[in-house]
Structure formats: C-alpha cells, structure tokens
Amino acid sequence: xxxxxxxxxxxxxxxxxxxxxxxxxxxxxxxxxxxxxxxxxxxxxxxxxxxxxxxxxxxxxxxxxxxxxxxxxxxxxxxxxxxxxxxxxxxxxxxxxxxxxxxxxxxxxxxxxxxxxxxxxxxxxxxxxxxxxxxxxxxxxxxxxxxxxxxxxxxxxxxxxxxxxxxxxxxxxxxxxxxxxxxxxxxxxxxxxxxxxxxxxxxxxxxxxxxxxxxxxxxxxxxxxxxxxxxxxxxxxxxxxxxxxxxxxxxxxxxxxxxxxxxxxxxxxxxxxxxxxxxxxxxxxxxxxxxxxxxxxxxxxxxxxxxxxxxxxxxxxxxxxxxxxxxxx
Amino acid sequence: xxxxxxxxxxxxxxxxxxxxxxxxxxxxxxxxxxxxxxxxxxxxxxxxxxxxxxxxxxxxxxxxxxxxxxxxxxxxxxxxxxxxxxxxxxxxxxxxxxxxxxxxxxxxxxxxxxxxxxxxxxxxxxxxxxxxxxxxxxxxxxxxxxxxxxxxxxxxxxxxxxxxxxxxxxxxxxxxxxxxxxxxxxxxxxxxxxxxxxxxxxxxxxxxxxxxxxxxxxxxxxxxxxxxxxxxxxxxxxxxxxxxxxxxxxxxxxxxxxxx
Amino acid sequence: xxxxxxxxxxxxxxxxxxxxxxxxxxxxxxxxxxxxxxxxxxxxxxxxxxxxxxxxxxxxxxxxxxxxxxxxxxxxxxxxxxxxxxxxxxxxxxxxxxxxxxxxxxxxxxxxxxxxxxxxxxxxxxxxxxxxxxxxxxxxxxxxxxxxxxxxxxxxxxxxxxxxxxxxxxxxxxxxxxxxxxxxxxxxxxxxxxxxxxxxxxxxxxxxxxxxxxxxxxxxxxxxxxxxxxxxxxxxxxxxxxxxxxxxxxxxxxxxxxxxxxxx
Ligand SMILES: Nc1ncnc2c1ncn2[C@@H]1O[C@H](COP(=O)(O)OP(=O)(O)OP(=O)(O)O)[C@@H](O)[C@H]1O
Ligand SMILES: [Mg+2]
Numbered sequence: 001x002x003x004x005x006x007x008x009x010x011x012x013x014x015x016x017x018x019x020x021x022x023x024x025x026x027x028x029x030x031x032x033x034x035x036x037x038x039x040x041x042x043x044x045x046x047x048x049x050x051x052x053x054x055x056x057x058x059x060x061x062x063x064x065x066x067x068x069x070x071x072x073x074x075x076x077x078x079x080x081x082x083x084x085x086x087x088x089x090x091x092x093x094x095x096x097x098x099x100x101x102x103x104x105x106x107x108x109x110x111x112x113x114x115x116x117x118x119x120x121x122x123x124x125x126x127x128x129x130x131x132x133x134x135x136x137x138x139x140x141x142x143x144x145x146x147x148x149x150x151x152x153x154x155x156x157x158x159x160x161x162x163x164x165x166x167x168x169x170x171x172x173x174x175x176x177x178x179x180x181x182x183x184x185x186x187x188x189x190x191x192x193x194x195x196x197x198x199x200x201x202x203x204x205x206x207x208x209x210x211x212x213x214x215x216x217x218x219x220x221x222x223x224x225x226x227x228x229x230x231x232x233x234x235x236x237x238x239x240x241x242x243x244x245x246x247x248x249x250x251x252x253x254x255x256x257x258x259x260x261x262x263x264x265x266x267x268x269x270x271x272x273x274x275x276x277x278x279x280x281x282x283x284x285x286x287x288x289x290x291x292x293x294x295x296x297x298x299x300x301x302x303x304x305x306x307x308x309x310x311x312x313x314x315x316x317x318x319x320x321x322x323x324x325x326x327x328x329x
Numbered sequence: 330x331x332x333x334x335x336x337x338x339x340x341x342x343x344x345x346x347x348x349x350x351x352x353x354x355x356x357x358x359x360x361x362x363x364x365x366x367x368x369x370x371x372x373x374x375x376x377x378x379x380x381x382x383x384x385x386x387x388x389x390x391x392x393x394x395x396x397x398x399x400x401x402x403x404x405x406x407x408x409x410x411x412x413x414x415x416x417x418x419x420x421x422x423x424x425x426x427x428x429x430x431x432x433x434x435x436x437x438x439x440x441x442x443x444x445x446x447x448x449x450x451x452x453x454x455x456x457x458x459x460x461x462x463x464x465x466x467x468x469x470x471x472x473x474x475x476x477x478x479x480x481x482x483x484x485x486x487x488x489x490x491x492x493x494x495x496x497x498x499x500x501x502x503x504x505x506x507x508x509x510x511x512x513x514x515x516x517x518x519x520x521x522x523x524x525x526x527x528x529x530x531x532x533x534x535x536x537x538x539x540x541x542x543x544x545x546x547x548x549x550x551x552x553x554x555x556x557x558x559x560x561x562x563x564x565x566x567x568x569x570x571x572x573x574x575x576x577x578x579x580x581x582x583x584x585x586x587x588x589x
Numbered sequence: 590x591x592x593x594x595x596x597x598x599x600x601x602x603x604x605x606x607x608x609x610x611x612x613x614x615x616x617x618x619x620x621x622x623x624x625x626x627x628x629x630x631x632x633x634x635x636x637x638x639x640x641x642x643x644x645x646x647x648x649x650x651x652x653x654x655x656x657x658x659x660x661x662x663x664x665x666x667x668x669x670x671x672x673x674x675x676x677x678x679x680x681x682x683x684x685x686x687x688x689x690x691x692x693x694x695x696x697x698x699x700x701x702x703x704x705x706x707x708x709x710x711x712x713x714x715x716x717x718x719x720x721x722x723x724x725x726x727x728x729x730x731x732x733x734x735x736x737x738x739x740x741x742x743x744x745x746x747x748x749x750x751x752x753x754x755x756x757x758x759x760x761x762x763x764x765x766x767x768x769x770x771x772x773x774x775x776x777x778x779x780x781x782x783x784x785x786x787x788x789x790x791x792x793x794x795x796x797x798x799x800x801x802x803x804x805x806x807x808x809x810x811x812x813x814x815x816x817x818x819x820x821x822x823x824x825x826x827x828x829x830x831x832x833x834x835x836x837x838x839x840x841x842x843x844x845x846x847x848x849x850x851x852x853x
Contacts, residue, residue, distance in 0.1 A: 005381045016489030027525040459677035466671035467691040468663040
C-alpha cells in the first residue's frame with residue numbers, strides 16, 4: 001500500500017518532468033539543437049528576430065541566437081547556432097528574408113554564386129559570412145490593405161454618385177497600385193535570382209509577372225492622368241495592351257502550376273472586366289463628363305471594382321495562392 | 330446624526346483591523362510552519378502520502394480540464410484568426426496561452442477547489458473535534474505534522490500536474506486542429522514553435538509553485554482556524570477556496586508584471 | 590505536582606476563568622466538578638499547555654507551562670496524558686495507530702515494542718482485538734476508551750481526564766474508575782479528573798473541587814464534600830437547580846462554611 005503510493009508519486013513526478021524537458025527541447029528545435037556558432041553581418045536585418053530559423057537548402061539547420069548592431073553602427077551582427085555537421089559552402093552568404101508573408105523571417109545560408117542580388121555586405125572579419133536582407137514584404141501587404149479600403153469607399157460612392165471625391169479616391173487606389181507594382185517588381189527582380197534551380201516555367205513566369213506589374217503600373221499612371229484631365233486615346237490603347245498582356249501571363253503561370261489555375265482564372269476574369277471598362281472608355285464619344293453621366297458605365301466600373309476588391313481580399317487571405325509560389329518558393 | 334456620520338469610518342476601521350488580524354495570524358502560522366520544517370522526523374513520513382493525495386489524485390481532473398481547454402482554444406483561435414492571418418497561428422495561440430496562462434491558472438483554480446477545500450475541511454474537522462489539540466498533547470507539533478507536508482506536497486506537485494496539463498492541453502488542441510480544422514500536423518507544429526521560448530515553461534513552473542503554496546497554505550490556514558462545529562468547517566472551507574482563488578488571480582498578474 | 594494560581598481566561602467578552610487556583614499534590618487524584626459550560630475543559634487545557642492564561646500561573650512538575658518554549662513543552666507533554674472529552678481520535682488512523690501515536694515519539698521504541706504496548710493498553714480498556722478498526726467503526730463508549738488507552742499508553746506521570754466516564758454504562762464506568770485508581774495506586778500518577786458524575790468523583794478522587802463562576806468554589810475530600818453546607822455545592826451535588834441558581838450574596842459565607850479553599 002505504502003509502496004504502491006510511493007511508486008505512483010514517483011511515476012507522476014518523473015513523467016511530468018520528462019514531458020516538460022522533452023517537450024521544451026522538441027518545441028525549441030526539434031531535437032536538432034545547434035552547436036556550431038555562425039555569424040553574419042548585414043546592413044539591415046529586416047524583421048529578423050532571435051529564435052528565427054536558419055535554413056540551408058530549405059532544411060532547418062539551426063536558430064538565430066542573437067542580433068546586435070555593431071558599436072560602429074555600420075552593420076548588424078547576427079549570431080546563429082547551427083548543426084555541427086553542416087559543411088558551409090565556400091562562397092556562402094546569408095540571406096535574411098521572410099519565410100512567408102506574415103512576419104516571420106528566416107536566415108538562409110546560400111551560395112552567393114547562385115544568387116547575385118541583393119548586395120551582400122562583406123564584413124572584414126574572419127568567420128563572418130556576408131549577409132543581406134530582402135525588402136520587407138509586409139509593406140506590400142499594408143499597401144494592399146490601403147487599396148482594398150479605398151476600393152470599398154469607391155464602390156460605395158459609385159453606387160450613389162460618381163463625384164469628384166470618388167475620382168480622388170480612385171486616384172488614391174491607383175497611387176497605391178503603383179506602390180504595389182513598384183514593390184512587386186523590386187521584389188520579383190531580387191527573388192527571381194534565387195530560382196535558377198527551380199522549374200524554368202516558374203522562373204519565367206516570375207520574370208513576366210514583374211514585367212506585367214511594371215506595365216500595369218504604366219497604364220495606371222495613364223488612368224491617373226485621365227482622371228486629372230489629360231488626353232486619352234493612346235493611353236487606353238496602352239492600358240488595353242498591358243492588361244491583356246498581364247492576362248496572358250497569368251494564364252501561363254496557371255498552366256505551369258496546375259494547382260494555381262483557379263487563382264489565375266480569377267485574376268484573368270478580373271482583368272477582363274477591367275478591360276471592358278477601359279473599352280467603354282475608348283469609345284470616341286467618351287469623355288470624363290459623359291462617363292460620369294453614364295449609368296451603364298458606372299455599373300460596369302462598379303462591377304470591376306467589386307471584383308478587384310474581392311481579388312485583393314483573396315490575395316490577402318491566401319497570399320500563397322497568388323504570390324508565394326512565384327516569389328518565394 | 331453625528332453617530333450616523335461616523336458609522337462608515339467605523340466599518341472601514343473594522344475591516345482594516347480584521348484584515349490586519351488575519352495577516353498577523355497567517356504570518357504566525359506560516360513562520361511557525363517554516364520553523365517547524367526542521368522537525369523532519371514528524372513530517373517526512375507524511376510527505377509522500379500527501380504528494381499522492383494532493384498531486385497524483387489531482388492529475389485526472391487537471392487533465393480533463395486541460396483537454397477541453399485545448400479543444401476550445403483551438404476552435405476559438407481558428408474562428409478568430411480569419412482574413413489576413415494564416416491558420417497555423419492556431420498552434421501559436423494554443424501553445425502560448427496553454428503554457429503561459431491557462432495551464433497554470435485553470436489548474437490552479439480547479440485545484441483550489443479540489444485540494445484547498447479538501448485540506449481545509451480535513452484540518453477544520455480535526456480542529457473542531459480537538460484532534461489538533463490531541464496531536465499537541467502527544468508531543469506532535471501540528472504545524473510540522475499537518476501544515477508542512479501539505480504545503481511542501483503542493484509546492485512540489487503543482488508544477489508537475491500543471492506541466493502534464495499543459496502537455497495534454499496542447500495535444501488536445503493539436504488533435505482538434507487536425508480533425509476539425511483541416512490543418513496539417515506540420516502547420517500546427519510550425520505555429521507552436523513560432524514564438525516558443527523555453528523560459529515560458531519556467532514561467533509556468535514558477536507560477537504553479539506559488540499557486541501550490543497558496544492553495545495548500547490557504548487550506549491549512551482556514552482549516553486550522555476553524556471555529557464552531559460542522560457549520561464552521563463549511564464556512565472555513567468556502568473561505569479557503571475563495572481566498573485561494575483570489576490570491577491566484579492576483580499572483581498571476583503579479584508574476585506577469587514581474588517576470589515577463 | 591500540578592498548581593494553578595489565580596488563572597484568568599476570557600474568550601472575547603466571555604470571562605470563563607476568573608482567578609481559579611488549585612493544587613494537586615504528587616500521586617494525588619483530584620476531581621473537578623461543575624455544571625456544563627463552566628470552563629472545566631478550558632481549565633484542563635491550560636494544564637496541558639493548549640491554552641495560555643490571560644493572567645495567573647500554571648505549574649506542572651515545577652515548570653511554568655505558559656513560559657516553556659515548544660521544545661520544553663513537548664518534553665513535558667510526554668509525561669502528561671490527556672483524555673479528551675470526545676476522545677479526539679485521529680479518524681484517518683486505526684485504533685491501534687491512534688494508541689501508538691504517543692509511543693512513536695519515544696526514542697528507541699521499535700514497531701514491535703509499540704505493538705505490544707498498544708495491545709496491552711487496549712486490553713486495559715476492554716478493547717482487545719479492536720486495534721484494526723477505524724474510530725468511525727466504534728461506538729461512543731468504545732471511542733472514549735480508545736482515547737483513554739491512547740493517553741495512558743506512554744505511561745505518563747500526569748493524567749488529565751476530561752469526563753472519562755460521561756456517557757458510559759454504570760458497569761463500564763466502574764471499570765474506568767477502577768482503571769483511574771489503578772493508575773494512581775500502581776504507577777503513582779498524578780491525576781486531574783473532570784467530571785459531573787458525583788458517584789465517580791467520590792470513587793476516584795482524593796479531593797474534589799467545585800468550579801463555579803470561574804473560581805474554585807469549594808475544595809475538599811469526598812467526606813468533606815458530603816458534609817459541607819455550601820449552598821451552591823449542595824445544589825450541584827443534589828442536582829437541585831433552585832438551590833444552585835438561587836441568587837444570593839452568600840458567596841463570602843461559603844468560604845468559612847465547612848471545607849477549605851485551594852488545598853491546604
Ligand atoms: N476556543 C473557545 N473560544 C471561545 N469560547 C470558548 C472556547 N472554548 C470554550 N469556550 C467557552 O468557554 C466556556 C467553557 O467551556 P468548557 O468547554 O470549558 O465547558 P465545560 O465546563 O467543559 O462544559 P462541559 O461539561 O459541557 O464539557 C463555554 O461557554 C464555551 O463557550
Ligand atoms: Mg468540557
């Protein structure tokens with residue numbers, strides 16, 4: 001009786017401690033507690049925090065231990081602990097980049113010969129790997145947010161009347177769109193360097209998506225000038241072209257990765273609607289004044305805007321479906 | 330008229346004096362108990378039985394509560410995390426809240442009911458039936474005999490029970506995520522690991538040690554200060570549980586402010 | 590020797606003892622009688638060091654009980670047995686363990702020796718073979734006897750009985766009384782017996798004290814008690830409430846009438 005009770009207590013105590021110790025170790029780094037210390041220096045670390053994963057060829061090999069700005073202020077020193085058996089390639093660099101669109105960053109050890117951009121910081125100290133940080137993707141999502149909000153305002157307005165204020169809102173959307181396409185093209189440019197080892201199709205699509213984004217931006221700028229009163233014909237031709245271009249590309253992307261087809265179709269449909277609106281605008285008799293008075297147009301614009309808004313919302317909800325495939329994986 | 334004006338002050342004064350009196354008695358009891366720890370020959374034989382009673386016997390109820398907490402956390406997290414936030418944050422939320430807050434505090438509150446009431450009723454009955462006096466006349470220091478093994482058992486076993494509860498809660502949340510939320514194991518684990526820091530586990534352990542001391546201490550204090558028969562036992566049991574719960578909640582805030 | 594000098598004790602506003610004095614010489618058995626609620630148990634607890642007097646002194650074996658530190662008090666308590674009014678058996682333990690509790694505190698006693706002594710004591714109170722039972726499985730009288738066995742097990746020099754025979758049948762009462770006498774005759778125990786059973790008091794006590802109004806109202810040998818004319822004492826002994834409760838200012842008179850106060 002006494003003996004049995006002692007055994008029970010001992011069992012529960014040992015079990016509790018074991019669960020705590022083993023669980024903590026497992027949660028911390030899946031039993032691959034890094035041993036070797038590795039350092040890298042970069043001009044900035046983006047949103048990297050201590051505890052972030054260190055990856056090598058896509059495999060988690062350790063964790064970021066600490067991050068500190070050098071006393072001179074010229075660089076940030078990142079301390080990492082990685083598996084001892086890992087052989088670091090000769091020309092290694094460390095790329096600090098978002099692991100996904102939602103904040104968590106990672107440090108990736110890679111071969112710099114396979115990855116030119118962005119500029120790595122060569123810190124003059126033995127054993128410190130050159131490092132570089134990608135632009136922060138969260139800025140992009142924040143801008144998406146802003147666009148979606150403007151679009152909501154616009155479509156609400158259009159239902160009532162297409163007024164000057166509506167036009168200003170629309171302009172806001174377009175401004176933001178250009179910020180997005182800027183960021184997008186910047187990121188795509190940098191990222192596209194990383195994917196030479198991936199399928200050619202994806203790589204190409206990423207390139208083209210970047211081009212398309214730039215083209216789209218161009219047409220948005222024209223659209224912008226339309227609203228501020230400048231001339232028209234050529235602009236619409238450009239816009240139509242760039243949009244159909246964009247549509248083609250999204251179609252391509254869709255065919256390279258089957259699971260993305262649905263998403264691509266969605267993009268496709270959106271731009272089709274957009275194009276309808278632009279076609280209406282191309283009408284010889286079309287002018288801003290006429291346009292504002294035309295209920296059919298307003299309706300078309302509203303539909304397109306709604307759809308666009310839906311798309312943006314969907315991008316935010318499932319960013320991976322639209323962006324991650326091409327940009328980060 | 331004047332008397333009427335003075336009445337509120339008298340009430341406040343009474344309350345203050347009563348509060349100070351309770352604190353003084355608590356101080357006497359626990360400093361006495363601390364001094365009694367050296368009477369090891371009296372309390373050591375009772376430590377393991379108390380650990381079994383306070384700790385091992387509390388495991389089922391703690392795990393039961395933790396299981397459902399894990400399930401609910403998982404479901405509610407997925408309900409809350411819509412829109413821009415990816416689903417794997419369910420893992421983060423379940424893990425963090427179970428370890429930092431719900432594991433220790435819910436277990437603490439449940440055990441305040443189970444263990445605190447049990448101790449208080451037991452010692453209260455012993456007090457009113459003069460068994461405590463009997464212990465004294467037989468040259469047993471009641472603090473060493475009754476209080477020390479119970480408080481020590483609470484301090485030692487609460488963290489164990491809480492750590493088990495946390496593990497089960499997380500496992501239940503995980504299982505729910507797999508079965509009801511169509512998340513994958515790797516997604517959940519990714520979220521779980523995202524902001525995990527080993528310090529969290531220490532934090533939970535420190536908290537539960539203090540909760541163990543509070544629950545058993547409150548049970549002993551109100552038990553030994555029971556007056557009047559069965560009714561007195563009931564009253565002191567209620568008080569032991571209520572006070573333990575209140576102190577747990579305050580301590581919870583205190584630790585969060587001091588340790589995080 | 591047990592000596593109480595001018596002991597005062599109040600619980601809040603309630604004055605229970607107001608200048609109680611008593612002397613029990615070594616080897617003597619002294620009975621305290623008095624109606625319910627007068628403070629007999631409170632008095633006994635002062636002797637055992639369970640309560641501290643508000644003022645006055647309590648001596649046991651020449652040691653001032655309220656002034657002892659916990660270590661000294663525990664050493665003294667090993668020489669003092671206390672029979673509780675309601676037995677106060679530990680209900681989480683068997684009767685045998687209860688009886689052995691005091692023995693386990695004596696250095697050098699092993700399990701076998703304790704078990705032997707426990708059986709011996711249970712036999713003394715007619716509870717042979719009941720050792721394995723739990724207190725809840727005993728009758729009130731059996732519980733009382735088990736409490737008695739627990740108190741006498743360590744062979745104390747002093748024994749404090751709080752109503753050892755209340756609620757027992759006449760035969761068992763006689764058995765317990767015989768036991769009390771045996772303790773003092775054979776072992777030289779100094780005993781203080783609280784009771785309201787006058788038959789029992791006459792039987793066991795060398796001297797009897799009536800506790801009334803927080804003081805020792807009357808002290809005397811059984812024959813002095815029988816002869817005394819004190820109104821309150823007569824009221825108590827004869828069970829006459831009219832006499833006992835009659836309000837009178839004859840308190841002073843009684844000091845001269847018959848017996849003597851506080852030993853001689
Ligand atoms: N711990 C206590 N707190 C407050 N009052 C108490 C306490 N102990 C005893 N009293 C009060 O002191 C008085 C004397 O109690 P005590 O138990 O000594 O009576 P008693 O003479 O033993 O009576 P009985 O013959 O019924 O056992 C009672 O009025 C009781 O209410
Ligand atoms: Mg009594």
